[in-house]
Amino acid sequence: MLSTHPADLGSVDKAAFAACIAACLECSQSCTACADACLSEDMVSELTLCIRTNLDCADVCAATATILSRHTGSNETTLRAIVEACRAACASCAAECEKHADMHEHCRICAEACRRCEQACAELLASL
Amino acid sequence: MLSTHPADLGSVDKAAFAACIAACLECSQSCTACADACLSEDMVSELTLCIRTNLDCADVCAATATILSRHTGSNETTLRAIVEACRAACASCAAECEKHADMHEHCRICAEACRRCEQACAELLASL
Amino acid sequence: MLSTHPADLGSVDKAAFAACIAACLECSQSCTACADACLSEDMVSELTLCIRTNLDCADVCAATATILSRHTGSNETTLRAIVEACRAACASCAAECEKHADMHEHCRICAEACRRCEQACAELLASL
Amino acid sequence: MLSTHPADLGSVDKAAFAACIAACLECSQSCTACADACLSEDMVSELTLCIRTNLDCADVCAATATILSRHTGSNETTLRAIVEACRAACASCAAECEKHADMHEHCRICAEACRRCEQACAELLASL
Numbered sequence: 212m213l214s215t216h217p218a219d220l221g222s223v224d225k226a227a228f229a230a231c232i233a234a235c236l237e238c239s240q241s242c243t244a245c246a247d248a249c250l251s252e253d254m255v256s257e258l259t260l261c262i263r264t265n266l267d268c269a270d271v272c273a274a275t276a277t278i279l280s281r282h283t284g285s286n287e288t289t290l291r292a293i294v295e296a297c298r299a300a301c302a303s304c305a306a307e308c309e310k311h312a313d314m315h316e317h318c319r320i321c322a323e324a325c326r327r328c329e330q331a332c333a334e335l336l337a338s339l
Numbered sequence: 340m341l342s343t344h345p346a347d348l349g350s351v352d353k354a355a356f357a358a359c360i361a362a363c364l365e366c367s368q369s370c371t372a373c374a375d376a377c378l379s380e381d382m383v384s385e386l387t388l389c390i391r392t393n394l395d396c397a398d399v400c401a402a403t404a405t406i407l408s409r410h411t412g413s414n415e416t417t418l419r420a421i422v423e424a425c426r427a428a429c430a431s432c433a434a435e436c437e438k439h440a441d442m443h444e445h446c447r448i449c450a451e452a453c454r455r456c457e458q459a460c461a462e463l464l465a466s467l
Numbered sequence: 468m469l470s471t472h473p474a475d476l477g478s479v480d481k482a483a484f485a486a487c488i489a490a491c492l493e494c495s496q497s498c499t500a501c502a503d504a505c506l507s508e509d510m511v512s513e514l515t516l517c518i519r520t521n522l523d524c525a526d527v528c529a530a531t532a533t534i535l536s537r538h539t540g541s542n543e544t545t546l547r548a549i550v551e552a553c554r555a556a557c558a559s560c561a562a563e564c565e566k567h568a569d570m571h572e573h574c575r576i577c578a579e580a581c582r583r584c585e586q587a588c589a590e591l592l593a594s595l
Numbered sequence: 596m597l598s599t600h601p602a603d604l605g606s607v608d609k610a611a612f613a614a615c616i617a618a619c620l621e622c623s624q625s626c627t628a629c630a631d632a633c634l635s636e637d638m639v640s641e642l643t644l645c646i647r648t649n650l651d652c653a654d655v656c657a658a659t660a661t662i663l664s665r666h667t668g669s670n671e672t673t674l675r676a677i678v679e680a681c682r683a684a685c686a687s688c689a690a691e692c693e694k695h696a697d698m699h700e701h702c703r704i705c706a707e708a709c710r711r712c713e714q715a716c717a718e719l720l721a722s723l
Binding site (some may be wrong): 392396398399405406409410421427430463 | 497519520533534538542551556558559
């Protein structure tokens with residue numbers, strides 16, 4: 212979609228934007244699904260922090276994907292702040308899911324999605 | 340992620356769920372981007388209905404993707420209702436974008452994403 | 468905000484819209500908070516259905532509030548479908564929270580917010 | 596809802612949390628409605644930046660309200676980052692809407708909601 216945009220997007224790194232949008236959507240979906248899978252585990256009482264971190268990360272990633280999909284060069288302050296928040300949420304969620312990755316396959320997959328999204332956010336921030 | 344879920348998901352058609360989640364995420368992103376591209380067109384005043392329809396569709400698709408990612412067999416009434424709403428929003432948005440598809444490449448691409456999502460919703464509903 | 472809208476909103480019942488938007492925002496917030504409070508209960512393993520129903524209801528109510536805030540008379544099919552989905556989600560969540568209302572104050576308060584939102588959706592649908 | 600939470604929320608300033616959640620919900624709704632009202636103005640082509648800023652602010656405020664409703668003392672890094680992003684989005688949107696406040700009543704009301712939310716974010720950050 213980015214290449215069909217009628218405005219001159221200037222020096223925006225379209226590939227970094229597109230990669231970050233895709234990583235946010237994947238991470239948001241993984242976090243929502245991981246929270247739900249955690250709720251079905253027998254040991255749910257030991258996974259409540261993981262569920263909360265998953266839900267926070269899902270919300271931040273979804274908002275970030277939407278804002279990046281809309282952004283056309285304006286309002287760099289808000290953009291930078293939300294991508295920073297997304298990087299922080301992904302780092303927290305990855306660290307939490309990694310603690311359970313040996314035991315729960317959904318946490319292992321989710322942690323990987325969070326690390327990819329954290330990396331994509333870092334690369335987009337570096338390109339701004 | 341669906342295959343790592345610890346609960347027995349019973350007779351749920353996992354492929355139809357996964358396809359619908361992917362279609363909703365793609366459609367939501369396309370609609371957000373199409374609304375933004377429409378805002379950059381010279382003829383924006385003729386595209387306000389398209390922008391509104393895009394924004395509504397983006398919101399419904401995003402909520403549907405999240406609820407489908409969480410759903411584990413419970414609460415079929417809500418699930419069915421949100422997928423019906425998503426199918427309706429995609430049909431409306433596709434019809435509106437198709438009117439501008441000859442003139443705006445972003446509307447053409449977005450209309451296709453809406454039709455795919457409308458179809459994925461219909462297939463999921465048929466599988467329930 | 469509705470009274471400042473430049474377009475002629477025709478026969479739209481502004482009071483029913485405003486009441487439904489307010490009820491959706493309150494219900495979405497209550498459901499998110501109730502899900503989190505349930506996660507902190509010792510008996511969390513008995514509350515997993517309540518948490519899921521809360522999260523679904525929060526997502527549907529948030530999307531409905533946004534679409535109602537945007538709606539200006541167009542696209543009645545999508546509008547009607549999302550308000551129907553919201554009514555269904557609120558009814559399910561109210562019924563689930565009511566089961567725990569004697570034991571958990573957050574479930575009691577949340578059930579009331581869900582019933583108010585269910586009612587506001589029904590009144591808006593009747594006014595369309 | 597906060598006062599019914601079963602966990603000890605420690606030194607969290609509940610009043611600052613509750614005020615910020617309420618301000619975020621009000622601001623998100625105002626921004627969505629202001630964007631839609633702008634789309635109905637004859638001079639829509641001069642309001643496209645205002646529409647985009649409104650939509651970004653609505654998304655960030657909605658995500659922030661949800662995360663604050665869930666937060667129970669854990670994960671302060673993500674919390675702080677999203678509230679910072681919300682403050683930035685509200686400041687940008689207030690500044691943009693204030694440019695049109697003399698001409699459009701919806702922009703005047705929306706700018707006030709943005710300033711209130713910016714202030715509530717600042718106060719919550721100061722209390723952390």
